[in-house]
Amino acid sequence: MSNKIENQKIDTYSKNAEIVASIENVSKKFCRDLKKSLFYGVQDIATDLIGGRRNSAQLRTGEFWALKDINFHLRRGEALGLVGANGAGKSTLLRVISGLIKPDTGCVRVRGRLAPLIALGAGFNPILTGRENVYANMSILGLSKNEINERFETVVDFAEIADAIDAPVQTYSSGMAARLGFASAIHTQPDILLIDEVLAVGDIKFKAKCYRRLHELRQNGVSFILVNHNPQAILNICDSAVYLSKGQMMAFGETATILNQYEQDLFSGKLENYSGAMYFPLKSEHESLGLDLVSICFKSPEGDIGKPIISGESTVLCVTFFAHQKFNDVNIHLKITELRQQGNTVLLLSNKNDGMSFDVNSGEHEIQLKIPYLSLVPGSYTMSIKLKEGSLGTFDLVESFKFTVQSDVNMGISMINQQRVWEIKSKL
Amino acid sequence: MPSEIVHTPESLLKHPLKLLKQMRQDLLASRELAWQLMVRDIRAQYRQSLLGIAWAFLPPIITAIGFTLANEAKVINIQATNIPYPAYVIFSMALWQTFVEALNGPIQAVTLAKPMLARVNFPREAIILAKLGEVFFNFAIKLILIVVVFIWFRVPVSWTVILAPVALIHLVMLGTLIGILLSPLGALYQDVSKGLTMATGFWLFLTPVVFPVPKEGMFGLLVRLNPVTPLLVTTRELATTGIVSDSLSFWIVSIITIIGLLLTWIAFRLAMPYVIERLSS
Numbered sequence: 001m002s003n004k005i006e007n008q009k010i011d012t013y014s015k016n017a018e019i020v021a022s023i024e025n026v027s028k029k030f031c032r033d034l035k036k037s038l039f040y041g042v043q044d045i046a047t048d049l050i051g052g053r054r055n056s057a058q059l060r061t062g063e064f065w066a067l068k069d070i071n072f073h074l075r076r077g078e079a080l081g082l083v084g085a086n087g088a089g090k091s092t093l094l095r096v097i098s099g100l101i102k103p104d105t106g107c108v109r110v111r112g113r114l115a116p117l118i119a120l121g122a123g124f125n126p127i128l129t130g131r132e133n134v135y136a137n138m139s140i141l142g143l144s145k146n147e148i149n150e151r152f153e154t155v156v157d158f159a160e161i162a163d164a165i166d167a168p169v170q171t172y173s174s175g176m177a178a179r180l181g182f183a184s185a186i187h188t189q190p191d192i193l194l195i196d197e198v199l200a201v202g203d204i205k206f207k208a209k210c211y212r213r214l215h216e217l218r219q220n221g222v223s224f225i226l227v228n229h230n231p232q233a234i235l236n237i238c239d240s241a242v243y244l245s246k247g248q249m250m251a252f253g254e255t256a257t258i259l260n261q262y263e264q265d266l267f268s269g270k271l272e273n274y275s276g277a278m279y280f281p282l283k284s285e286h287e288s289l290g291l292d293l294v295s296i297c298f299k300s301p302e303g304d305i306g307k308p309i310i311s312g313e314s315t316v317l318c319v320t321f322f323a324h325q326k327f328n329d330v331n332i333h334l335k336i337t338e339l340r341q342q343g344n345t346v347l348l349l350s351n352k353n354d355g356m357s358f359d360v361n362s363g364e365h366e367i368q369l370k371i372p373y374l375s376l377v378p379g380s381y382t383m384s385i386k387l388k389e390g391s392l393g394t395f396d397l398v399e400s401f402k403f404t405v406q407s408d409v410n411m412g413i414s415m416i417n418q419q420r421v422w423e424i425k426s427k428l
Numbered sequence: 429m430p431s432e433i434v435h436t437p438e439s440l441l442k443h444p445l446k447l448l449k450q451m452r453q454d455l456l457a458s459r460e461l462a463w464q465l466m467v468r469d470i471r472a473q474y475r476q477s478l479l480g481i482a483w484a485f486l487p488p489i490i491t492a493i494g495f496t497l498a499n500e501a502k503v504i505n506i507q508a509t510n511i512p513y514p515a516y517v518i519f520s521m522a523l524w525q526t527f528v529e530a531l532n533g534p535i536q537a538v539t540l541a542k543p544m545l546a547r548v549n550f551p552r553e554a555i556i557l558a559k560l561g562e563v564f565f566n567f568a569i570k571l572i573l574i575v576v577v578f579i580w581f582r583v584p585v586s587w588t589v590i591l592a593p594v595a596l597i598h599l600v601m602l603g604t605l606i607g608i609l610l611s612p613l614g615a616l617y618q619d620v621s622k623g624l625t626m627a628t629g630f631w632l633f634l635t636p637v638v639f640p641v642p643k644e645g646m647f648g649l650l651v652r653l654n655p656v657t658p659l660l661v662t663t664r665e666l667a668t669t670g671i672v673s674d675s676l677s678f679w680i681v682s683i684i685t686i687i688g689l690l691l692t693w694i695a696f697r698l699a700m701p702y703v704i705e706r707l708s709s
Contacts, residue, residue, distance in 0.1 A: 038616045038706055042616065045612060045698065045702045048441070048698050048699070048702070049695055098548075100549050102435060102437055102705070103435060103436065109433070109434050110432070114549075116549070125468060127472045127475050128468060132467075132468060132471065133468075135464055135468075136465060136468045139461045140461060140544060144460055
């Protein structure tokens with residue numbers, strides 16, 4: 001079902017667009033041992049020269065798959081985001097697509113001029129002036145001298161360094177050099193742009209200008225493959241995304257869905273998927289302070305334990321405890337801390353603050369916190385739970401009850417999931 | 429509709445026609461880039477140097493002074509040369525230096541261009557061509573010295589001097605051939621450039637640069653088996669006496685060089701992607 005929706009979305013923006021790059025079953029192996037790696041390089045060259053078979057689909061000792069069976073395609077005017085943790089193979093994939101290194105299995109088909117924004121200012125010589133470097137750099141990217149002459153003014157204007165263009169590049173600030181590199185690369189009129197986290201340079205104003213320029217290029221049918229660690233940037237620009245993890249392609253589809261999956265894996269999935277339930281062993285008589293926690297869990301409104309906790313849906317937090325005798329004024333304190341970013345406390349709840357108190361007889365009891373609409377955004381959280389008498393005496397406590405909140409939709413940088421209803425009222 | 433480029437793991441040798449077509453295309457496409465790179469490198473080189481073009485003059489002059497002094501003091505025993513000895517050494521040394529530059533050129537080019545090679549896909553021929561251009565540029569500067577020396581020592585010049593550039597080009601091609609052959613390995617292992625420095629030092633003594641071609645003995649045989657000998661000697665002879673002493677060896681070495689250069693070029697193209705994947709990006 002969700003697949004169907006994704007496909008429809010992709011089709012709507014480029015139904016008739018032709019495929020400009022297709023990546024079919026591409027794998028690439030690498031070796032971490034330098035000596036071995038160099039030796040394998042020589043071995044590969046020798047085999048290739050005598051026209052032998054490299055058996056490139058087999059791993060040799062010490063090798064691993066940096067990319068394994070990657071499949072996706074890029075249409076004209078489409079922007080595709082590559083996401084994945086460090087070392088997931090994003091840059092390697094870009095290098096295979098640009099034809100710098102040969103795939104070990106599968107093949108890459110590319111139609112049109114491909115410009116890498118991988119190396120800003122590749123071949124910049126610090127001794128030479130900005131002007132000389134622009135000429136050298138743009139010819140490396142495949143332009144003739146006349147073409148560079150035509151574009152030179154535009155490039156310098158775009159980079160905003162007209163007054164420094166005849167100074168040696170070594171006198172430039174890093175931002176200036178990067179701006180000049182970006183300006184040179186983007187004015188080569190590519191059909192496909194490969195952008196590897198280069199938009200991180202420059203000040204906000206220049207960044208905004210770059211994004212504007214990228215937008216214009218897209219209007220003209222340029223396709224992008226964008227690698228960026230900022231999910232928001234990918235979400236803003238890209239129609240579709242590929243999620244890589246340790247060389248494997250985890251998913252390919254509509255951006256929001258893929259990013260959501262990526263964030264979930266990044267912040268929780270790989271560590272542990274917290275089931276949202278915790279049980280405690282019985283305490284002996286002398287350990288007990290009279291009230292003992294038995295279990296903590298999230299339940300669906302129907303009462304099922306172990307269902308995923310979904311942001312924006314209803315859920316019930318159940319705290320079960322055993323009372324050895326009768327107590328009055330039993331209170332429960334909950335503190336929820338997010339594990340996603342800085343570890344900020346996001347919620348502090350207690351029935352006492354809400355003007356409620358519970359009186360219990362001896363026996364087992366379950367306190368339910370009913371949450372009709374969970375405002376927590378997707379991510380991992382830890383909760384501390386304290387059972388208290390009045391506001392001072394603590395009976396029992398749990399320091400860390402971890403749970404994961406999931407979501408079907410991406411919330412980007414939102415801190416809370418605001419319950420909401422949209423409406424429009426029009427006067428006729 | 430632009431044509432489709434396909435990257436596969438297959439060896440390019442499986443499609444030789446396609447390979448040759450690509451090589452021709454890339455060579456044509458790389459002319460302008462090579463020019464740009466050459467201009468860039470030469471500018472950077474001279475802008476960072478106080479002595480500038482003097483570096484093209486100094487080594488032959490210093491060598492010539494050293495050997496002339498040693499020869500006149502009879503410390504070394506060198507047979508009579510058919511042009512004045514200092515002019516002989518300066519001219520031969522300039523030729524030898526040009527050969528060594530052509531030999532080191534491709535390895536230097538690949539090593540220096542590593543960051544560029546690892547990131548941008550451009551015709552790799554360009555960096556080699558740029559280096560070749562630099563070799564000829566440097567020779568052109570040395571030519572000023574040679575002309576001055578020839579006038580100073582009143583060296584007779586035959587009309588065949590107009591053919592000398594052909595032989596010189598063959599000499600440069602031989603150097604380039606060996607350089608290109610070693611360059612992929614040189615990008616991976618530092619041993620190559622170190623070994624090469626040592627080898628060229630020894631090689632110089634097997635080449636008739638500071639002495640005329642020896643006729644006899646084990647040493648004479650080694651010198652005559654040295655492929656640089658016929659090319660360098662023929663260049664020198666064409667420029668001065670006009671009498672080519674060993675045209676057979678010259679043509680054998682030349683033909684092997686030309687065929688070898690084409691094969692080396694193919695090998696270079698095949699090898700580069702493997703080299704690049706072992707370089708850090």
